[in-house]
Amino acid sequence: MLRAQGRAVHQCDSGWVPVFVDQEQSISLMSVGFLLESPDEAVVWRGPKKNALIKQFVSDVAWGQLDYLVVDTPPGTSDEHMAAVEALRPYGPLGALVVTTPQAVSVGDVRRELTFCRKTGLQVVGIVENMSGFVCPHCTECTNVFSRGGGAELARLTGVPFLGSVPLDPELTRSLEEGRDFIRDFPQSPAFPALSSIAQKVLSEAPARLS
Amino acid sequence: MEEVPQGCPGTGSAQAGRGASCQGCPNQRLCASGAGAAPDPAIEEIKEKMKTVKHKILVLSGKGGVGKSTFSAHLAHGLAEDENTQVALLDIDICGPSIPKIMGLEGEQACALGHVFRTDTVWACSTVLSPPVYLSASIDWATLLDSGTQFVEDNLGVMSVGFLLSSPDDAVIWRGPKKNGMIKQFLRDVDWGELDYLIVDTPPGTSDEHLSAVQYLSAARLDGAVIITTPQEVSLQDVRKEINFCHKVKVPIIGVVENMSVFVCPKCKKESQIFPPTTGGAEVMCQDLKIPLLGKVPLDPHIGKSCDKGQSFLTDAPASAAALAYRSIIQRIQEFCGHHQPKEEHLVGS
Numbered sequence: 001m002l003r004a005q006g007r008a009v010h011q012c013d014s015g016w017v018p019v020f021v022d023q024e025q026s027i028s029l030m031s032v033g034f035l036l037e038s039p040d041e042a043v044v045w046r047g048p049k050k051n052a053l054i055k056q057f058v059s060d061v062a063w064g065q066l067d068y069l070v071v072d073t074p075p076g077t078s079d080e081h082m083a084a085v086e087a088l089r090p091y092g093p094l095g096a097l098v099v100t101t102p103q104a105v106s107v108g109d110v111r112r113e114l115t116f117c118r119k120t121g122l123q124v125v126g127i128v129e130n131m132s133g134f135v136c137p138h139c140t141e142c143t144n145v146f147s148r149g150g151g152a153e154l155a156r157l158t159g160v161p162f163l164g165s166v167p168l169d170p171e172l173t174r175s176l177e178e179g180r181d182f183i184r185d186f187p188q189s190p191a192f193p194a195l196s197s198i199a200q201k202v203l204s205e206a207p208a209r210l211s
Numbered sequence: 212m213e214e215v216p217q218g219c220p221g222t223g224s225a226q227a228g229r230g231a232s233c234q235g236c237p238n239q240r241l242c243a244s245g246a247g248a249a250p251d252p253a254i255e256e257i258k259e260k261m262k263t264v265k266h267k268i269l270v271l272s273g274k275g276g277v278g279k280s281t282f283s284a285h286l287a288h289g290l291a292e293d294e295n296t297q298v299a300l301l302d303i304d305i306c307g308p309s310i311p312k313i314m315g316l317e318g319e320q321a322c323a324l325g326h327v328f329r330t331d332t333v334w335a336c337s338t339v340l341s342p343p344v345y346l347s348a349s350i351d352w353a354t355l356l357d358s359g360t361q362f363v364e365d366n367l368g369v370m371s372v373g374f375l376l377s378s379p380d381d382a383v384i385w386r387g388p389k390k391n392g393m394i395k396q397f398l399r400d401v402d403w404g405e406l407d408y409l410i411v412d413t414p415p416g417t418s419d420e421h422l423s424a425v426q427y428l429s430a431a432r433l434d435g436a437v438i439i440t441t442p443q444e445v446s447l448q449d450v451r452k453e454i455n456f457c458h459k460v461k462v463p464i465i466g467v468v469e470n471m472s473v474f475v476c477p478k479c480k481k482e483s484q485i486f487p488p489t490t491g492g493a494e495v496m497c498q499d500l501k502i503p504l505l506g507k508v509p510l511d512p513h514i515g516k517s518c519d520k521g522q523s524f525l526t527d528a529p530a531s532a533a534a535l536a537y538r539s540i541i542q543r544i545q546e547f548c549g550h551h552q553p554k555e556e557h558l559v560g561s
Contacts (some may be wrong), residue, residue: 001445039448039451040448040451040452040454040455041452041455042417042452042453042455042456042459043417043452044417044418044421044422044456044459044460045418046387046418046419046422047386047387047388047418047419048219048220048387050418051386074275074415074416075275075276075306075307075414075415076304076306076307076414077306077307077382077383077384078305078306078384078385078386078387078390078419079386079387079418079419081384082384082386101276103515103518103519104312104518104519105280105281105309105312105313105515105518105519108309108312108317108379109307109309111379111380112306112307112379112380112381112382112383113382114380115380115381115382116382116384119382119384120384134474134483134485136476136478136479136481136483137483138476138479138481138483139476139478139479139481141476141477141478141479143474143476143477143478143512144512145474145485145510145512145515146512146515147512147515147516147519168485170483170484170485170486170487173443173445173485173486173487173489174487174489176445177443177444177445177487177489177490178489
C-alpha cells in the first residue's frame with residue numbers, strides 16, 4: 001500500500017534497516033512482506049513463531065529517532081496483539097487507536113478489542129469509524145453501505161473519544177494500489193479532510209492521554 | 212489461567228520438553244516423554260464423530276473485512292431453506308466471534324460446554340457433550356404463534372465461542388495453543404448429530420486456527436474451501452496466499468467468491484465500483500490460477516442491515532441482485548459437494 005513492495009531489507013551495525021517510503025525519509029516501514037521470496041508465499045506460522053518475529057521487529061530494527069511508531073495489527077486479541085504490547089511496553093508511552101466500521105456486527109467485535117486494551121493497560125487514544133458512507137459519483141447521493149452509527153455508539157458505550165468518520169473513496173483505494181500520491185492527485189476527496197482531522201486530533205491529544 | 216511459555220518449541224518438535232523455555236511449563240514432562248510427537252488421538256476421535264457429517268466446507272479469506280462471516284452465515288441459511296437438509300455452522304474465530312450476532316442468536320448460551328473456560332490447562336479439558344444452538348432457540352414462541360407463521364429452523368445449528376461468553380464486552384485473550392484446544396473441543400465434543408453440511412467459518416489469515424481446523428479434520432475428509440475476497444489487488448494478494456496455503460495443506464479449493472463487487476446507487480441506479488479491481492478483480496486471478504470463480508456479489512446496503520438485525524438477507528430481499536448471486540453461488544457449492552460423494556453413495560444415487 002505504501003509503494004514499497006519488492007524492496008529489500010538490509011542489515012547494519014544496529015540491526016535491520018527499515019525501508020523508507022518517501023523521498024524526504026520521513027516514513028519508514030517494516031513488514032514480514034519484505035522477508036518473503038514471493039508476494040504469493042503464505043506465512044503459515046503458529047503463535048510462537050509470530051511472537052518471536054514481532055519481538056525482533058521491535059528490538060532488532062534500527063528505527064533511529066522517531067516521533068511516532070504506528071503498529072498495524074491483524075484483527076483479534078491474540079498472539080500478535082499480546083506480543084506487540086509486551087515488546088513495546090518498556091519503551092512507553094504506548095496507546096491504541098481502535099478502528100471500526102459503522103455496522104453493529106463490527107461494533108460487537110471491537111468492544112472486545114477495547115476490553116483487551118483495558119486488560120493489558122493500553123490507553124485508548126480514540127475510535128475511528130472507517131468506510132462511513134459512500135457518495136455516488138453520478139448523483140452525489142450518500143449511501144450508508146455498511147449501516148451507520150457504529151463509531152459513535154462504540155464511543156458512547158465505552159467512554160472513549162470518537163475521533164471521526166472516514167468515508168469510502170474508491171480513488172483512495174485505487175491510489176494505494178497504483179502507487180499514486182493520493183493527497184496530491186485527489187485533494188478534493190472527502191476522505192482527505194476526514195483523515196487529516198483525525199491525524200490532527202491524534203497529534204494534539206495523544207501526548208496528554210498517554211502521559 | 213496458565214500460558215504456554217514464550218519460545219515454546221512446539222509439542223511436535225524434537226526439542227519438546229527439552230528446550231530452555233520448557234523449564235517450568237506444566238506440560239514439560241508430557242512433551243519430554245515424546246507423547247507430543249505422536250499424532251493427536253483427537254484426530255481419530257474427530258474422524259469418528261464426523262462420520263455422521265456428509266459434507267464439510269471451510270470458508271477462508273486472506274484479509275479481514277471482506278464479508279467472510281456474512282457469506283458463511285448466508286451459505287448456512289441458503290442450504291437450510293430446504294427443511295430436509297441438516298446444516299450446522301461452526302465459528303472458529305475465537306477472538307472475534309461475530310456469527311451469533313449475524314445469525315440473530317446473540318445472548319444465547321451453549322449448554323454444558325461452558326465450564327471448559329474454568330479449567331487450568333488446555334490438555335486437561337474434560338469431554339463434555341453439548342448440542343449446537345439451534346436457530347429455533349431464538350424464536351419468541353408467543354409472538355410466533357400469534358402471527359400465524361409456521362417456520363421453525365431446527366435444521367440449522369450454530370456453535371461459537373460467543374455462546375460461552377457471558378458479556379458482549381468479554382475478550383478472549385488467548386494465544387495459539389489455547390485456541391487450538393477450543394477448536395478441538397468444538398469438533399470433537401459438540402453433539403453435531405446427523406448433518407448434510409458442516410460449514411466452518413474462520414478468522415482471516417493462515418495461522419493457528421486454520422492449521423488446527425485442517426489438522427483435526429485431516430482424517431475426516433474436508434470437501435474443500437471457499438475463499439472470499441473483494442475486487443481490490445490488496446485483497447487478492449492475500450487470497451493468493453490463502454490458495455497457496457490450501458495447496459500446502461492439501462485442501463481442495465471449491466472456488467472463490469468476489470464480494471462487494473459493484474454498488475448500485477439506490478437513487479440514480481447507476482453502478483460504481485467502491486473497491487476498484489485495479490488488476491482485474493477475482494475474475495482475472497481465477498483465470499490465471501485456473502480456480503473456479505463461484506460468483507460475484509454486489510455491495511447491497513441491505514446485507515449489512517440484515518446482518519445487524521440477525522436476519523437472513525435471502526429472506527429479507529429475495530429478489531435483489533445480491534440474493535440471486537448468493538443463491539447461484541450456493542448452488543455451485545452444492546454441485547461441487549454432490550460430485551464428491553463418498554463411494555458408497557455414488558452407487559445409490561446414479
